[in-house]
Amino acid sequence: MxxxxxxxxxxxxxxxxxxxxxxxxxxxxxxxxxxxxxxxxxxxxxxxxxxxxxxxxxxxxxxxxxxxxxxxxxxxxxxxxxxxxxxxxxxxxxxxxxxxxxxxxxxxxxxxxxxxxxxxxxxxxxRFDPGYVAMRAALAEGRIGAPVMMHCLHHNAGVPPWFDAGIVVTNSAVHEIDVARWLLDDEFVAVSAFLRGTDGGAPGDRQFLVLETRRGVLVDVALFLNARYGYDVRAELVGETGTVALRPQAPAELRQAGLQAIGLAPDWRAHFAAxxxxxxxxxxxxxxxxxxxxxxAWDGYVASATADAGLEALRTGGRTAIALQPRPAFYGG
Amino acid sequence: MxxxxxxxxxxxxxxxxxxxxxxxxxxxxxxxxxxxxxxxxxxxxxxxxxxxxxxxxxxxxxxxxxxxxxxxxxxxxxxxxxxxxxxxxxxxxxxxxxxxxxxxxxxxxxxxxxxxxxxxxxxxxxRFDPGYVAMRAALAEGRIGAPVMMHCLHHNAGVPPWFDAGIVVTNSAVHEIDVARWLLDDEFVAVSAFLRGTDGGAPGDRQFLVLETRRGVLVDVALFLNARYGYDVRAELVGETGTVALRPQAPAELRQAGLQAIGLAPDWRAHFAAxxxxxxxxxxxxxxxxxxxxxxAWDGYVASATADAGLEALRTGGRTAIALQPRPAFYGG
Amino acid sequence: MxxxxxxxxxxxxxxxxxxxxxxxxxxxxxxxxxxxxxxxxxxxxxxxxxxxxxxxxxxxxxxxxxxxxxxxxxxxxxxxxxxxxxxxxxxxxxxxxxxxxxxxxxxxxxxxxxxxxxxxxxxxxxRFDPGYVAMRAALAEGRIGAPVMMHCLHHNAGVPPWFDAGIVVTNSAVHEIDVARWLLDDEFVAVSAFLRGTDGGAPGDRQFLVLETRRGVLVDVALFLNARYGYDVRAELVGETGTVALRPQAPAELRQAGLQAIGLAPDWRAHFAAxxxxxxxxxxxxxxxxxxxxxxAWDGYVASATADAGLEALRTGGRTAIALQPRPAFYGG
Amino acid sequence: MxxxxxxxxxxxxxxxxxxxxxxxxxxxxxxxxxxxxxxxxxxxxxxxxxxxxxxxxxxxxxxxxxxxxxxxxxxxxxxxxxxxxxxxxxxxxxxxxxxxxxxxxxxxxxxxxxxxxxxxxxxxxxRFDPGYVAMRAALAEGRIGAPVMMHCLHHNAGVPPWFDAGIVVTNSAVHEIDVARWLLDDEFVAVSAFLRGTDGGAPGDRQFLVLETRRGVLVDVALFLNARYGYDVRAELVGETGTVALRPQAPAELRQAGLQAIGLAPDWRAHFAAxxxxxxxxxxxxxxxxxxxxxxAWDGYVASATADAGLEALRTGGRTAIALQPRPAFYGG
Structure with missing residues (x-):
């Protein structure tokens, strides 16, 4: 049934x-x-x-x-x-x-x-997106060697007016935090945050985070939540011998009005439909x-604690250590 | 239930x-x-x-x-x-x-x-592939103007030894015949076939068809069934003001060993999984x-009759008219 | 000096x-x-x-x-x-x-x-375009095996009103004729021509040629000289084990207004500047x-004689043999 | 003469x-x-x-x-x-x-x-590379709005053994420093540096810099000088309404052995030949x-002073202000 x-x-x-x-x-x-x-x-x-x-x-x-x-x-x-x-x-x-x-x-x-x-x-x-799944498989199959860096970009076409710098981290960057942990099978130990001036945009709608993992991988996240041209999520994992990156998923390509183009998703729902x-x-x-x-639930806690450290880094403008509770054996290795 | x-x-x-x-x-x-x-x-x-x-x-x-x-x-x-x-x-x-x-x-x-x-x-x-569906939508939305030509390519990495020139048409090209009719909402009236020499490959494993529709659209189909490098299906519809083409669907892109690359599907099952x-x-x-x-069932008949004309064109080496029975009102339009 | x-x-x-x-x-x-x-x-x-x-x-x-x-x-x-x-x-x-x-x-x-x-x-x-030069090198290096087919597309954004079906062959397709001979190091023996109806466009502004070489390679050329969206020249050489294709040459890629796009050249002068x-x-x-x-000069003659056969094929609607004079030893091989 | x-x-x-x-x-x-x-x-x-x-x-x-x-x-x-x-x-x-x-x-x-x-x-x-020139033109033509961030990647396939963390900045990152200043028509005021652990690679062969300009643009530079898979330089400028990025410049694309691929340059000489x-x-x-x-000469000084601040940031692990001498009127604007 x-x-x-x-x-x-x-x-x-x-x-x-x-x-x-x-x-x-x-x-x-x-x-x-x-x-x-x-x-x-x-x-x-x-x-x-x-x-x-x-x-x-x-x-x-x-x-x-x-x-x-x-x-x-x-x-x-x-x-x-x-x-x-x-x-x-x-x-x-x-x-x-x-x-x-x-x-x-x-x-x-x-x-x-x-x-x-x-x-x-x-x-x-x-974690169920075909692109991230393919990235994880490429890493597992040894196609790019051991991880070195990961570059992430997260653009929204626009956000509600009540968004502020903190919500950007806890609502948007938290997705990169979780998926990077899962891809790398590693844990973050520190985060630094850079906030661009607020002229024109919502307060804090453009941020840049640099996270460091226990094994020394650097993960950067570029956030821009009023990017206007469309929804855009990108990620590239750089390994010792190669890289693997998400690829835009438009099913067809147009040539018109002097351009060869694919369409971008208007928002996260279309982008992550699969x-x-x-x-x-x-x-x-x-x-x-x-x-x-x-x-x-443990992953939910870690994402939350890591995002909290990101908020602290935004406030202080400095590098912030991430202190996690010990992982219960219940949640495995 | x-x-x-x-x-x-x-x-x-x-x-x-x-x-x-x-x-x-x-x-x-x-x-x-x-x-x-x-x-x-x-x-x-x-x-x-x-x-x-x-x-x-x-x-x-x-x-x-x-x-x-x-x-x-x-x-x-x-x-x-x-x-x-x-x-x-x-x-x-x-x-x-x-x-x-x-x-x-x-x-x-x-x-x-x-x-x-x-x-x-x-x-x-x-007809249910996201790529062809997007092509049809682009045409319906007027993004490329009225159809002029359609270019199709159908490569298999290899075929069973019992394949012959006729089966290539009825088994492989028949897919292009159906999907082009559906995309263009038009009917074929003639077909010409070109068979490349059979050195090295199976008899007739490389063919080229040119089909003509009632409204004057030219549809060409390049078939090569022992292409070895992978399964590859492509289509581009050229209109009066633009074109729309299928786009390869790899979810991720690799850089390794001097190449920036995406993987091709090994066969039609992987390619058309969605x-x-x-x-x-x-x-x-x-x-x-x-x-x-x-x-x-009517579409099945038309595909079959059109493929038969393709077989005749292969045999004679000339342009063959396609004679269809009148369409019963039962099947609409 | x-x-x-x-x-x-x-x-x-x-x-x-x-x-x-x-x-x-x-x-x-x-x-x-x-x-x-x-x-x-x-x-x-x-x-x-x-x-x-x-x-x-x-x-x-x-x-x-x-x-x-x-x-x-x-x-x-x-x-x-x-x-x-x-x-x-x-x-x-x-x-x-x-x-x-x-x-x-x-x-x-x-x-x-x-x-x-x-x-x-x-x-x-x-013959001096970096793309065609790279295609020839790929063939010479054995990266795609022996040639099987070649697909060419030649779109102009528009042509002068005095263009007619014949000029399309002698003025436009003649470039594909020469470059294909040079790429394949082979000679054409027959040509078939398909002319699409002339509704809307200049007479004969959309043509499709299928040429056959001495060694059995099929070369098709899709011509559309009022394609409006831009100038577009493409070519792909299909070999026994792989293919090599021209790649669009825009130096930068834009994301704007819901699109990820590259610009197309407005005409042949920009496209072939290098x-x-x-x-x-x-x-x-x-x-x-x-x-x-x-x-x-010999190549000039062959291109002209081959284009003439293309004109004949346009007139008769059938397959036309290409009869060339014997090549003087003076011009080598 | x-x-x-x-x-x-x-x-x-x-x-x-x-x-x-x-x-x-x-x-x-x-x-x-x-x-x-x-x-x-x-x-x-x-x-x-x-x-x-x-x-x-x-x-x-x-x-x-x-x-x-x-x-x-x-x-x-x-x-x-x-x-x-x-x-x-x-x-x-x-x-x-x-x-x-x-x-x-x-x-x-x-x-x-x-x-x-x-x-x-x-x-x-x-400054003379067609890709960067096209990026600058896109910015000047208003196609992406005012600059927000710029993402740079600089991978070498390998470096001589005498390279160290400092030389990476002064020899490699200095190119991004100069070209970003020129693209943005802006000056850097601070730099932060992240050094990944040195296991396996040369000391300091993988670095990440975040530079901040006077007008508040964040410019990040990912450096990895033993990336093995090939030479790879990328840059994307994100503006208020769109982005413009360098595009790989291979003249032809291959399909072979299950891949659709372009070749990467082996080193900076091939990559920047034009x-x-x-x-x-x-x-x-x-x-x-x-x-x-x-x-x-003034640009040479600024690049050098900015790279020096990068070295200081590497040493201290913190954000380092960039103090430049006043620009002589002789060098304009």
């Missing part, structure tokens, strides 16, 4: 997940959807196979038809909902951030360790097989 | 379809698999959710749990199985060719017209919605 | 050559320029080091300061000027065509053979060394 | 310049060559038109046939030779560095200012016209 999924949140992300689940994922069906805004919940439900509606996430978690929960509600609700899923013994895929602070993430980690069963996955979908589908399919498959996959 | 699918044929194509259906398609489940070779049927079944096994395609078609049939058995069996599906009133997705001759295709067309209900889809998966998933999902969705999509 | 060059013709091509010679070529100086239009001759001369002006090409050829002649005057004058250069014993680089007919080209060939000294080069500048400089430098070097290089 | 050039140094760079001057530059001739190693001087002279040989650079500077001097001798000799050229009133193109220290560069600047005539050009050839030709032609043209162009 297919797995009964409940989604908390019918906003942009929740709506996308609902449609993906009900159209492109094998072995699962959307059985419940929760959102305080009944109207938008009903609209999403109509497009996604008509799941039962809940006004509250907690009620959805406790719905007996819901076998696994996808949390796509506002950030402030994540911690409570994830803990509720642990209490209910239900697997949960939680959009980042797992919790508002690194300390709160550690509480969740402790709860999961105590439970003794991996139920939590954090929605770092880049990653989102693959993430959901892998999550469903993992639950059905009983083998956890994807970013764990 | 999900749609119960039966697959006839557990060879390379049938096995791929079985795995795709049982892993990546929403709303369907593989309920039956038929193959005279019990061992390979059992091996595929073990990987694909354990469908019931049949020794014969006819038995599978009549299996009451089977709501729709996918025909991936040897070419010689297609006609009979498709007619059996029509008799049973079950939707069928049939790998090309629909039947061994254009005349036999017409018989199937007549049977479907008589039934008065669209049940047949031919497995021209390129097309096959999209084709199956679209087929399942169409059946559940009741709206036929994809290549029809 | 540097070589004294005279240029006949101060139009677009003559002006370009004059500027190139006086700015970018080592070992030569422009000493004379001839054009019936004194005003434009004076304008070019002012930009190109102030050569002496002649009203007539014949006078320039006889000017004792002129050691070598570049013919860039109207096509109708080429034959007479080239013969005058032979008579004067002066090396000549003549823009194509060498003469108005294949027969007239043969007269020139006979005159050069009688003289017993290679003085004539035809301005097939593509080829023109290299051709002139190689011509000057060859004269100073005494070793002829570049396309010979 | 053509300009008489003397070259000091018949090593790799001097030899290349000699061949370029005597083969590809209009309006100049190589009249003299100086090197203490008579044998290698004679070998270069034989390939480069047979210039007169000198054992000493000073003697060449004073040779009355020498109208302009190209200094390509060991770094330690640059300062003395450039000052000798100033004394002799002869234009000089000096390979970087202009002098061993920033202070010594300032002495040269002072001498040129006192002379009151621009005679010195520093050999920052990237830049070197353009630099020499522009230098000769500028001397003949009397209008200085290219990097001035």
């Amino acid at each position: 297919s797995l009964g999924i409940g989604i908390v949140g019918a906003g942009v992300m929740g709506g996308d997940h609902a449609r993906t689940l009900s159209r492109s994922v094998h072995g699962a069906r959307l059985v419940a959807l929760a959102d305080a805004d009944r109207e938008r919940a009903a609209a999403v439900a109509a497009e996604a196979g008509g799941p039962r509606l809940h006004a509250e996430g907690r009620a959805l978690v406790e719905d007996p038809q819901v076998e696994a929960v996808l949390v796509a509600s506002p950030d402030a609700t994540h911690q409570e909902l994830v803990l509720a899923c642990l209490a209910a013994g239900k697997p949960v895929l939680c959009e980042k951030p797992l919790a508002p602070t690194a300390a709160a993430c550690l509480d969740i980690v402790a709860a999961e360790v105590k439970l003794g069963r991996r139920l939590i996955q954090v929605g770092f979908m880049r 990653a989102y589908v693959n993430q959901l399919q892998a999550w469903v498959d993992a639950i059905r097989r009983g083998t956890p996959t994807g970013a764990s | 999900s749609l119960g699918i039966g697959i006839v044929g557990a060879g390379v194509m049938g096995g791929d379809h079985a795995r795709t259906l049982s892993r990546s398609v929403h709303g369907a489940r593989l309920v039956a698999l038929a193959d005279a070779d019990r061992e390979r049927a059992a091996a595929v079944a073990a990987e694909a959710g354990g469908p019931r096994l049949h020794a014969e395609g006819r038995a599978l078609v009549e299996d009451p749990q089977v709501e729709a049939v996918l025909v991936a058995s040897p070419d010689a069996t297609h006609q009979e199985l498709v007619l059996a599906c029509l008799a049973a009133g079950k939707p069928v997705l049939c790998e090309k060719p629909l039947a061994p001759t254009a005349a036999a295709c017409l018989d199937i067309v007549a049977a479907e017209v008589k039934l008065g209900r669209r049940l047949i889809q031919v497995g021209f998966m390129r 097309a096959y998933v999209n084709q199956l999902q679209a087929w399942v969705d169409a059946i559940r919605r009741g709206t036929p999509t994809g290549a029809s | 540097s070589l004294g060059i005279g240029i006949v013709g101060a139009g677009v091509m003559g002006g370009d050559h004059a500027r190139t010679l006086s700015r970018s070529v080592h070992g030569a100086r422009l000493v004379a320029l001839a054009d019936a239009d004194r005003e434009r001759a004076a304008a070019v001369a002012a930009e190109a080091g102030g050569p002496r002006l002649h009203a007539e090409g014949r006078a320039l050829v006889e000017d004792p300061q002129v050691e070598a002649v570049l013919v860039a005057s109207p096509d109708a004058t080429h034959q007479e000027l080239v013969l005058a250069c032979l008579a004067a014993g002066k090396p000549v680089l003549c823009e194509k065509p060498l003469a108005p007919t294949a027969a007239a080209c043969l007269d020139i060939v006979a005159a050069e053979v009688k003289l017993g000294r290679r003085l004539i080069q035809v301005g097939f500048m593509r 080829a023109y400089v290299n051709q002139l430098q190689a011509w000057v070097d060859a004269i100073r060394r005494g070793t002829p290089t570049g396309a010979s | 053509s300009l008489g050039i003397g070259i000091v140094g018949a090593g790799v760079m001097g030899g290349d310049h000699a061949r370029t001057l005597s083969r590809s530059v209009h309006g100049a001739r190589l009249v003299a060559l100086a090197d203490a190693d008579r044998e290698r001087a004679a070998a270069v002279a034989a390939e480069a038109g047979g210039p007169r040989l000198h054992a000493e650079g000073r003697a060449l500077v004073e040779d009355p046939q020498v109208e302009a001097v190209l200094v390509a001798s060991p770094d330690a000799t640059h300062q003395e030779l450039v000052l000798a050229c100033l004394a002799a009133g002869k234009p000089v193109l000096c390979e970087k560095p202009l002098a061993p220290t920033a202070a010594a560069c300032l002495d040269i600047v002072a001498a040129e200012v006192k002379l009151g005539r621009r005679l010195i050009q520093v050999g920052f050839m990237r 830049a070197y030709v353009n630099q020499l032609q522009a230098w000769v043209d500028a001397i003949r016209r009397g209008t200085p162009t290219g990097a001035s």
